[in-house]
Amino acid sequence: MAWGEAAAWVAGTENAPLYANLLQDAADAPRRNAGRRKILKPADMPWEMSRQGLLKHLINEDLNTRMETVDAYMQIIPAGSRSGKHRHLAEECLYVVEGRGYDLHQDCDVEITDTYHWKPQDEVKRFEWEAGDVIYVPPNTIHQHFNADPHRPARLISAINRIFKHSGLNDLEQIEDAPEYDPSVVLDAERIREYLRTR
Numbered sequence: 001m002a003w004g005e006a007a008a009w010v011a012g013t014e015n016a017p018l019y020a021n022l023l024q025d026a027a028d029a030p031r032r033n034a035g036r037r038k039i040l041k042p043a044d045m046p047w048e049m050s051r052q053g054l055l056k057h058l059i060n061e062d063l064n065t066r067m068e069t070v071d072a073y074m075q076i077i078p079a080g081s082r083s084g085k086h087r088h089l090a091e092e093c094l095y096v097v098e099g100r101g102y103d104l105h106q107d108c109d110v111e112i113t114d115t116y117h118w119k120p121q122d123e124v125k126r127f128e129w130e131a132g133d134v135i136y137v138p139p140n141t142i143h144q145h146f147n148a149d150p151h152r153p154a155r156l157i158s159a160i161n162r163i164f165k166h167s168g169l170n171d172l173e174q175i176e177d178a179p180e181y182d183p184s185v186v187l188d189a190e191r192i193r194e195y196l197r198t199r
Contacts, residue, residue, distance in 0.1 A: 036066045047187045052084040053178035054195050071162050077147040077154045078195050085144035085176035090164040092137040099154025100130040106142040153196055
C-alpha cells in the first residue's frame with residue numbers, strides 16, 4: 001500500500017451505521033416533532049420544591065415539547081425569603097414578573113485546560129430589581145435572589161440554554177439550599193397556596 005500507516009488504520013472489523021443513524025434521525029424529526037407539544041397548559045407544568053427553591057417548570061426537555069435548546073421555569077420566592085445559591089456555566093436571564101428584591105453575584109475566575117477549575121473572586125456585587133426588570137446572570141457566576149418585600153412573594157421567570165448540557169458542560173453546583181427546601185415535602189394545592197400567600 002502507498003501509505004505506511006495502513007497497517008494501523010485498517011485494523012478492526014466492527015461495522016456500525018452511525019452516519020445512517022444521523023440520516024434516519026433527521027428523516028424521523030418531522031414525525032417525532034408532530035407528537036411533541038407546542039402548547040402547555042398550567043396543569044401540564046410540574047411544580048418542584050428544589051434546592052434552589054419553589055419552581056414551576058414551564059419548558060424542560062423532559063416535558064415532551066418542541067423546544068430543543070432552552071429550559072425555563074417560574075421561581076416563587078416567599079415574602080422576605082431567598083432562593084438557593086448556585087453556579088452554572090451557562091448564562092441565564094430572569095424576568096421579574098412581580099415583586100422587588102436584589103441579587104448577589106460573585107464572579108469566578110475560570111481555567112479550562114485538561115481539567116476545569118474555577119475560583120470565586122473576592123468581590124460580591126449587589127443588584128436591585130423590581131417587577132418588569134430583567135436580571136442577567138453571566139456565565140459561571142455564583143448568584144442568589146432575595147425577596148426584599150416582607151409581605152408579598154416575588155415571581156421570576158428564568159430562561160437558560162440547555163446546549164451546554166448537551167455539549168458535556170453541565171457544570172451546575174448548588175452552594176446553599178433555599179430555606180424552604182425539604183426533600184420530604186409533597187407539593188399539594190394547599191402547600192403551594194401557602195408559599196404564594198401574601199403575609
